[in-house]
Amino acid sequence: MVNSTVAPALTYWGQFQEISQHNADLNVAEKLWAAWYAWMQNDVLATGIMSFMMHELVYFGRSLPWIFIDSFGLFKGYKIQSGKVPSLREQWDCAKFVLLSHFTVELPQIWLFHPMAQFFGLSTSIPFPTFLTMAYQIAIFFVMEDAWHYFSHRALHWGPLYKAIHKIHHQYSAPFGLAAEYASPIEVMILGFGTVGCPIVWCAFTGDLHILTMYVWIVLRLFQAIDAHSGYEFPWSLHHFLPFWAGADHHDLHHEKFIGNYASSFRWWDYLLDTEYTPDALKRRRQNKGVSDKKAQ
Numbered sequence: 188m189v190n191s192t193v194a195p196a197l198t199y200w201g202q203f204q205e206i207s208q209h210n211a212d213l214n215v216a217e218k219l220w221a222a223w224y225a226w227m228q229n230d231v232l233a234t235g236i237m238s239f240m241m242h243e244l245v246y247f248g249r250s251l252p253w254i255f256i257d258s259f260g261l262f263k264g265y266k267i268q269s270g271k272v273p274s275l276r277e278q279w280d281c282a283k284f285v286l287l288s289h290f291t292v293e294l295p296q297i298w299l300f301h302p303m304a305q306f307f308g309l310s311t312s313i314p315f316p317t318f319l320t321m322a323y324q325i326a327i328f329f330v331m332e333d334a335w336h337y338f339s340h341r342a343l344h345w346g347p348l349y350k351a352i353h354k355i356h357h358q359y360s361a362p363f364g365l366a367a368e369y370a371s372p373i374e375v376m377i378l379g380f381g382t383v384g385c386p387i388v389w390c391a392f393t394g395d396l397h398i399l400t401m402y403v404w405i406v407l408r409l410f411q412a413i414d415a416h417s418g419y420e421f422p423w424s425l426h427h428f429l430p431f432w433a434g435a436d437h438h439d440l441h442h443e444k445f446i447g448n449y450a451s452s453f454r455w456w457d458y459l460l461d462t463e464y465t466p467d468a469l470k471r472r473r474q475n476k477g478v479s480d481k482k483a484q
């Protein structure tokens with residue numbers, strides 16, 4: 188990390204100032220980052236605490252606007268399953284379950300993250316990677332995770348796996364933001380591998396990945412998952428501008444019908460493998476069936 192001769196009793200801000208004096212070329216975020224690792228004096232703890240706090244803040248922070256929207260009956264015209272607004276009680280029960288899972292299942296795994304990251308060569312050093320490097324790597328992670336999610340989620344809908352694992356996530360047939368991680372611990376591990384494992388696999392092959400890129404990716408992936416469960420479809424939703432983006436419109440139907448629309452971020456796998464569940468896809472399937480029935484006659 189940063190080469191600074193600092194007394195062990197320095198406060199976090201003391202570390203920050205010390206690093207600022209010796210590394211004038213770094214930006215504020217880089218100095219804050221370096222001061223955190225220098226102050227903690229334990230990289231495993233530093234990464235573990237930062238990862239866990241980031242996950243909690245982003246998960247519940249991003250869910251809050253959706254809780255307000257549901258509680259105050261805002262944007263009613265944009266609710267996908269209009270009659271099914273979750274009560275505060277339902278949201279509270281869901282939040283308790285998710286919190287319990289975060290502290291008992293995810294926290295112990297997060298402590299393993301730094302040693303694993305080091306093993307596969309993820310960097311924690313400064314300066315940070317450029318914006319362009321982060322952007323193209325994150326775009327690749329979105330594509331990789333989406334493929335992993337499609338096939339493992341589709342497998343989770345196979346009878347025995349559905350009953351044993353995935354049924355919990357489908358408790359809410361009209362999803363809401365907080366329900367994104369309402370799932371069996373086994374499911375959290377299987378689907379979580381797509382989010383954490385894809386960048387690790389990428390790094391194992393290329394040797395080029397910074398933990399900050401991983402964090403930005405996880406934040407964006409959390410936004411994607413929570414928004415896909417929000418239950419609201421707006422004229423300004425992303426898939427109107429990026430037609431291959433999945434969004435709430437795509438995943439809400441999956442919860443309502445329990446079939447089709449298995450992918451997380453994009454629509455291409457469901458389209459290519461004919462598992463789309465949209466009015467257009469159903470019409471297309473009916474037409475195709477009509478043609479093959481005629482041919483059979």
Ligand SMILES: [Zn+2]
Binds near residue numbers: 340353441
């Ligand atoms: Zn499902």
Ligand SMILES: [Zn+2]
Binds near residue numbers: 356362367416438442
């Ligand atoms: Zn879901």
